[in-house]
Amino acid sequence: MSGEDVLVCGAGITSFARTEASGRQLAVQAVRAALADAALPWSRVRAAYGGSDAAGNADTLVAELGLTGVPFTNVRNGCATGGSALVSAVGAIRSGAADVALAVGFDKHPRGAFDPRPADWGLDEAYGRDGLMVTTQFFAMKIQRYMHDHGISPRTLAQVAEKAYANGVLNPYAWRRKPLDADEILASGMVNDPLTRYMFCSPGQGAVALILCTKAVARELGGTPVGLRAAVVRTRRFGSFEVFSPWAPTGTPTSVSADAAQHAFEEAGLGPRDIDVCQLQDTESGAEVMHMAECGFCEHGEQESLIPFGATGIGGSLPVNTDGGCIANGEPIGASGLRQVHEVVQQLRGRAGERQVPDDPSAGFTHVYGAPGVSACTVMTR
Amino acid sequence: MEGPLSTAPQTGSRLRGSRCADCAVAVYPADPACPRCGGPAEPVVLSATGTLWTWTVQRYAPKSPPYVPPASGFAPFTLGYVELPEGVRVLAVLDVRTEDAEIGMPLAITAGDGVPRATGAVV
Numbered sequence: 001m002s003g004e005d006v007l008v009c010g011a012g013i014t015s016f017a018r019t020e021a022s023g024r025q026l027a028v029q030a031v032r033a034a035l036a037d038a039a040l041p042w043s044r045v046r047a048a049y050g051g052s053d054a055a056g057n058a059d060t061l062v063a064e065l066g067l068t069g070v071p072f073t074n075v076r077n078g079c080a081t082g083g084s085a086l087v088s089a090v091g092a093i094r095s096g097a098a099d100v101a102l103a104v105g106f107d108k109h110p111r112g113a114f115d116p117r118p119a120d121w122g123l124d125e126a127y128g129r130d131g132l133m134v135t136t137q138f139f140a141m142k143i144q145r146y147m148h149d150h151g152i153s154p155r156t157l158a159q160v161a162e163k164a165y166a167n168g169v170l171n172p173y174a175w176r177r178k179p180l181d182a183d184e185i186l187a188s189g190m191v192n193d194p195l196t197r198y199m200f201c202s203p204g205q206g207a208v209a210l211i212l213c214t215k216a217v218a219r220e221l222g223g224t225p226v227g228l229r230a231a232v233v234r235t236r237r238f239g240s241f242e243v244f245s246p247w248a249p250t251g252t253p254t255s256v257s258a259d260a261a262q263h264a265f266e267e268a269g270l271g272p273r274d275i276d277v278c279q280l281q282d283t284e285s286g287a288e289v290m291h292m293a294e295c296g297f298c299e300h301g302e303q304e305s306l307i308p309f310g311a312t313g314i315g316g317s318l319p320v321n322t323d324g325g326c327i328a329n330g331e332p333i334g335a336s337g338l339r340q341v342h343e344v345v346q347q348l349r350g351r352a353g354e355r356q357v358p359d360d361p362s363a364g365f366t367h368v369y370g371a372p373g374v375s376a377c378t379v380m381t382r
Numbered sequence: 383m384e385g386p387l388s389t390a391p392q393t394g395s396r397l398r399g400s401r402c403a404d405c406a407v408a409v410y411p412a413d414p415a416c417p418r419c420g421g422p423a424e425p426v427v428l429s430a431t432g433t434l435w436t437w438t439v440q441r442y443a444p445k446s447p448p449y450v451p452p453a454s455g456f457a458p459f460t461l462g463y464v465e466l467p468e469g470v471r472v473l474a475v476l477d478v479r480t481e482d483a484e485i486g487m488p489l490a491i492t493a494g495d496g497v498p499r500a501t502g503a504v505v
Contacts (some may be wrong), residue, residue, distance in 0.1 A: 115445055126412070126496040128448025130475060137438055137461060145436035148485045192438040193480075238407075246497075247410040247470045248463060249398075250435075269446045 005217045006093045007225035008380070010038025010211030011345045016175045016204055018330040023055025027106035030350035034209035038219060040100060042066045045211070047092040049058070049085040050104035052334035058104055058272075059083075070169065079281075079370020081276035082337030083233050086378065090231045095141035100216045106207035107332030114203060121244045121372070123307025123319045124365055131217035136200065136284070138243040140192030143286025147194065150301035152289055153379050154194050158182035159307050161199045165184040166169070167314065170355035173206055176328040199285040204330020208338035210345070220316075225348045229379045230267035234260040236373025243371045250252055257281075257367060259374035261295035264365070268379035272296040275379075276361030277347045278318065282325040288312075292320065295367050320356045322347060337376050338368035348382045397428040408434045408468035410498075429466045431490050431503050437462030437476065437483045448449060464500050465489045474498040 012033025014026045021029075034044055039177050042065050046056070050058030051074050059072040077084040082105030089101040112137055118128040122334060127133050146152060162182045168174035172197075180188075180198055190200040218225040234256050236242060241253035274296065280287035280295060288309070293300045297318055312320040318322060323329065323343040344364030346352045368376045401408045401424040402416030408426060409417060415425045442454035443449065460483050463471040474491055476483060477499055490503035 035423070050471065112445075118448060124497075125448065129450045131440055131444040131446060131449045131451075131459070132461060132473060132497055134440065134444050140438035141462065143438040144438055166435075190439070190441050192440060194438075194451045217495045246473050249407060250465055250471060356489060 002141055004094050004096060004137035005215045005351045006090050006212055006228045008228050008345050009217065009221055009223060010034040010040065010220050011224045011342045012037055013173050013339065013342050014207045015291055016206035016332065016339070017175050017203060018175065023106045023108035023205065023207070024054050024061065026108070026205065027058065027209070028051070029100065030106065030139065030207035031104055034102070034211045036090070038211040038213070039223065040211060044069050045102045046098035046100050047069055047089065048072040048102040048104070048107040049075055049088040050102070050106070051077070051081045051085060052105070052107045053078065053081060055106055055334065058087020058106075059155055061104070077233070078374060079333055079347055079368055080233050080337065080376040081132070081205060081334040083231065083368050086210065086338065086341065087231045087233050087376070090228060093212050099217050101212045102209060103338065105209065105334040105336070105338040107334040108205040109203035109332060110177065112203070116244070123246065125242055125257050127244070128244065130173045133244065136195065137244050139284050139286055139340035140195045140203065142241060143290065144194055146286065146290055147253060152304055154186065156289065156304055156307050157194065157285040158185040160282065162184045163313055164321060164325050166280065166351030167322055167355055170326065170353070171323045174324045175330045176324065176326045178324045195284050195286060196381060199327075201283055201326035201331045203341040204332050206332040206335045206339065208335050208342050210338060210341060217236045226309070226345045227381045228294055228350045229381055230264040231269065231376070232260055232263045232267060232376045233374065233376045234263060240373050242373045253296045254376040256373050257258045257291055258295040258296070258367050260377040261367060264379050270363060270381070271363050272365075276363050277322060277344060277357045278325070278367070279321055279325065279343055279363040280367045282321055282327050283331065285327070287289045287369065288320060288325065291367055291369065295365070305367050314355055314357055322352065322355050322357060335364070337368040340368065341378055341380070344380050348380060383502040394415055394492045396430055397498055399425060399426055399468070399470065401426040401429045402470065406469065408470040410470055410472045422464065427467065428470065429469060429473070429486060430492065432464040432466040433484055434476075434487045434489055435463040435465040435471050436485060439483070444505045448500065464489050466491070472498055477501045
């Protein structure tokens with residue numbers, strides 16, 4: 001896509017641990033942190049986009065941030081809320097409508113599994129009554145088939161979660177900060193076969209804000225901006241396999257994640273081989289395994305010869321979810337996608353502290369997937 | 383949503399879906415429009431037998447509401463997608479012991495007063 005180059009000049013995040021703070025309070029904290037990081041005042045923001053799934057409207061944040069008259073658009077797009085806000089902010093910069101733009105995502109969910117209603121999904125009440133309105137069943141059935149087709153073992157699923165908790169230990173903003181080994185994870189109790197309790201993320205809380213700017217503004221600011229080379233959101237095509245589906249067509253399922261990743265790489269003019277660090281949606285262990293292949297980082301089944309050998313660890317050939325991902329950070333829906341972007345920004349700036357990927361990573365990738373078949377991806381370079 | 387599920391007259395009957403004449407895409411429950419091309423779809427009675435495409439076990443009681451546990455209380459149950467010859471995979475509760483579920487196993491599937499149910503089939 002042509003137009004202005006877009007840079008991330010400020011990134012702010014809150015802790016993703018459970019506290020008494022409201023989602024809006026977290027959002028204000030994240031925006032202030034991002035502005036401080038960029039060394040810009042709130043009055044300098046010319047366009048703002050943001051949202052949450054369950055913690056209120058982003059545009060109300062102006063009450064705390066300042067009544068500058070800035071156009072502030074609410075985004076509510078499920079798991080792609082952060083990604084869609086980011087795409088909008090990128091559009092504002094590229095079009096010349098703004099030279100400084102904000103994207104903010106935040107959320108706060110009650111404890112326990114999400115609580116969907118059949119009518120909201122166009123389904124007969126029988127699906128709720130008979131116990132089939134349970135998101136974790138879908139993830140389990142998708143990886144169950146994938147393991148059958150591509151020879152992935154249960155221990156590999158456990159190793160994905162083991163790595164997530166190990167990275168969480170190194171991330172001061174993570175929720176789960178205790179290490180758990182693969183044996184403990186396998187023995188933590190089956191939730192939906194083949195997935196055990198500690199292989200899943202939980203609904204949580206948190207907020208992330210990013211300040212985008214033009215090259216001219218970045219030059220004035222100095223600092224260490226990161227190039228946002230692509231930000232895309234896609235919805236599913238026919239033939240995909242999604243949560244809460246009473247039926248699905250036969251054949252190999254299509255993947256909205258594959259579509260979004262491919263568009264992002266095309267827009268960036270880069271490919272998976274150019275990427276030094278990536279964040280892939282890990283609602284549970286199986287999702288990370290499948291998304292590695294769907295996003296183009298390996299062949300289907302190759303995960304079994306990568307993950308057990310540490311390839312996706314911080315020191316590996318393809319570090320994945322270096323901040324602990326959803327498994328260690330929980331899933332505040334509106335904040336999750338921008339958390340991934342925040343982590344890549346810090347990695348590319350060399351500011352990721354104890355979890356810094358070695359050898360000065362120069363390109364990063366982020367990927368979100370969510371119901372009912374939506375994916376948001378970004379590509380960033382130093 | 384009013385659909386074949388809520389109007390299915392009796393347990394043990396064949397699933398009633400729909401099929402697009404142009405793309406041959408079959409769906410369940412029946413939908414007047416083809417989800418691929420948007421064209422009109424005709425009602426079709428789906429096959430009574432198929433094979434298990436994938437499965438899992440619901441090990442904990444889902445939240446109530448909406449879940450209504452059986453009178454005997456919640457017990458872990460098996461569920462999965464049954465692939466039918468019409469080219470459609472249908473989500474069903476499987477009346478199959480959790481330890482017996484296996485991808486590719488033959489199953490007989492029926493409509494009832496709830497979601498579709500499938501049992502081990504001698505095909």
